[in-house]
Amino acid sequence: MERYFVYVVTFLLILHLVQAQNQTGFISVDCGLSPLASPYNAPETGLTYTSDADLVNSGKTGRVAKEFEPLYDRPTLIMRYFPEGVRNCYNLNVTRDTNYLIKATFVYGNYDGLNVVPNFDLYLGPNLWSTVSSNDTIEEIIHVTNSNSLQVCLVNTGISIPFINMLELRPLKKNMYVTQSGSLKYLFRGYISNSSTRIRFPEDVYDRKWYPLFDNSWTQLTTTLNVNTGITYELPQGVMAKAATPLEANETLNITWTIEPPTQYYSYVHFAELQNLRANDTREFNVTQNGIYTFGPFSPLPLKTASIVNSIPQQCDGGACILQLVKTLKSTLPPILNAIEAFSVIDLPQMEMTLLVLRMFKILTD
Numbered sequence: 001m002e003r004y005f006v007y008v009v010t011f012l013l014i015l016h017l018v019q020a021q022n023q024t025g026f027i028s029v030d031c032g033l034s035p036l037a038s039p040y041n042a043p044e045t046g047l048t049y050t051s052d053a054d055l056v057n058s059g060k061t062g063r064v065a066k067e068f069e070p071l072y073d074r075p076t077l078i079m080r081y082f083p084e085g086v087r088n089c090y091n092l093n094v095t096r097d098t099n100y101l102i103k104a105t106f107v108y109g110n111y112d113g114l115n116v117v118p119n120f121d122l123y124l125g126p127n128l129w130s131t132v133s134s135n136d137t138i139e140e141i142i143h144v145t146n147s148n149s150l151q152v153c154l155v156n157t158g159i160s161i162p163f164i165n166m167l168e169l170r171p172l173k174k175n176m177y178v179t180q181s182g183s184l185k186y187l188f189r190g191y192i193s194n195s196s197t198r199i200r201f202p203e204d205v206y207d208r209k210w211y212p213l214f215d216n217s218w219t220q221l222t223t224t225l226n227v228n229t230g231i232t233y234e235l236p237q238g239v240m241a242k243a244a245t246p247l248e249a250n251e252t253l254n255i256t257w258t259i260e261p262p263t264q265y266y267s268y269v270h271f272a273e274l275q276n277l278r279a280n281d282t283r284e285f286n287v288t289q290n291g292i293y294t295f296g297p298f299s300p301l302p303l304k305t306a307s308i309v310n311s312i313p314q315q316c317d318g319g320a321c322i323l324q325l326v327k328t329l330k331s332t333l334p335p336i337l338n339a340i341e342a343f344s345v346i347d348l349p350q351m352e353m354t355l356l357v358l359r360m361f362k363i364l365t366d
């Protein structure tokens with residue numbers, strides 16, 4: 001009995017240590033938070049948020065209107081807004097030459113009682129990052145710093161007063177999300193699930209947010225076994241333990257998206273075989289992007305993550321993009337997909353024609 005008890009305690013302790021993920025290098029700013037209330041731990045993620053008082057020397061504190069309060073929690077409930085000046089900047093101390101995932105969250109929530117859709121510009125240093133034009137949005141960019149400070153600026157373009165609820169920086173490894181040049185502006189990040197569950201920190205050690213992605217022409221596969229989730233991209237177990245295949249054995253698995261305005265993009269597609277294949281079964285497919293052969297024939301290994309990433313940026317016709325997994329003739333099973341991310345390129349790289357003959361793709365199995 002005593003032995004049993006000791007085991008249970010040890011198990012809980014290990015579970016606790018696993019859950020208390022490492023936030024080293026994370027910068028988590030709850031914009032508008034009073035320094036008196038700083039820092040605090042967000043209940044949902046365990047992330048430690050701090051006030052923005054030391055990072056910006058202008059602006060006022062706002063709060064979403066009463067009717068929106070039930071929809072939001074700290075740290076999105078309050079914001080800093082900038083009624084004065086055209087350009088207001090946050091000055092962040094960062095580590096030079098580091099690959100950061102940077103997220104800025106904007107939840108309007110009728111904080112000013114004017115009930116207008118926001119519209120203002122977001123800059124990363126001197127460069128336009130995005131135009132905020134929705135009442136509830138997260139802007140994300142993956143960017144390599146070139147100094148120990150980084151400015152995130154909100155610019156009033158004469159339409160509405162800029163505000164910001166949250167600013168989050170997560171250092172990534174240098175070998176993740178590598179581009180030829182330029183930074184990566186988030187388009188989408190999905191894992192295959194017919195649920196409505198989002199996955200982020202602490203399941204994702206880099207605090208990437210994974211949204212469920214599903215289509216009625218697919219069937220959901222899921223495993224309770226442990227999937228080796230990769231040394232480079234360190235995907236969450238909950239992301240790689242789910243996948244889809246087309247319902248029809250011969251059907252192509254299609255992922256479509258649009259880029260407005262049309263710019264170049266990078267995709268990161270993550271695969272692991274989740275089914276226990278019989279000796280006479282083969283799953284083999286080719287990957288094409290915008291109708292062009294990218295990689296294959298490819299057979300994901302059982303419970304082992306492989307990430308297929310673009311090593312040069314891709315272009316889609318008129319901004320309408322399609323990634324397809326096409327079953328080969330030899331295959332007895334339809335293609336499989338576990339997760340996919342796509343980003344557009346900011347700061348268009350100076351493409352030279354000779355680059356086109358370089359390898360068009362790269363595969364990472366680790």
Ligand SMILES: *[C@@H]1O[C@H](CO)[C@@H](O)[C@H](O)[C@H]1NC(C)=O
Pocket residue numbers: 022023024
């Ligand atoms: C946390 O992560 C950092 C960087 O990845 C590492 O240097 C440090 O040793 C880790 N700390 C713990 C307690 O795991």
Ligand SMILES: *[C@@H]1O[C@H](CO)[C@@H](O)[C@H](O)[C@H]1NC(C)=O
Pocket residue numbers: 054055093
């Ligand atoms: C950022 O770094 C500068 C120079 O090292 C320092 O003076 C300042 O207090 C730091 N700011 C914050 C918010 O840590």
Ligand SMILES: *[C@@H]1O[C@H](CO)[C@@H](O)[C@H](O)[C@H]1NC(C)=O
Pocket residue numbers: 068107108109110135136
């Ligand atoms: C955003 O706008 C939509 C449509 O006008 C509205 O239904 C929604 O309540 C608004 N949400 C917030 C947070 O302002």
Ligand SMILES: *[C@@H]1O[C@H](CO)[C@@H](O)[C@H](O)[C@H]1NC(C)=O
Pocket residue numbers: 194195219220221
């Ligand atoms: C999701 O897929 C699983 C496996 O096919 C199925 O059992 C479950 O009912 C589905 N859930 C929903 C909400 O469709």
Ligand SMILES: *[C@@H]1O[C@H](CO)[C@@H](O)[C@H](O)[C@H]1NC(C)=O
Pocket residue numbers: 249250
């Ligand atoms: C799939 O394609 C093969 C080869 O083209 C064909 O023999 C088979 O009947 C097809 N199966 C289905 C279910 O359409």
Ligand SMILES: *[C@@H]1O[C@H](CO)[C@@H](O)[C@H](O)[C@H]1NC(C)=O
Pocket residue numbers: 217246251252253254
């Ligand atoms: C996928 O795309 C191909 C070619 O565009 C099309 O023929 C096929 O019907 C699509 N599959 C699904 C499931 O939509």
Ligand SMILES: *[C@@H]1O[C@H](CO)[C@@H](O)[C@H](O)[C@H]1NC(C)=O
Pocket residue numbers: 278280281332
């Ligand atoms: C594969 O083997 C299983 C038994 O292990 C059998 O039931 C099935 O019909 C075989 N399929 C094919 C395509 O030969």
Ligand SMILES: *[C@@H]1O[C@H](CO)[C@@H](O)[C@H](O)[C@H]1NC(C)=O
Pocket residue numbers: 285286293296297326327328329
């Ligand atoms: C898959 O790619 C290989 C190698 O390029 C090619 O020979 C084969 O025809 C392709 N199969 C399909 C179904 O596209």
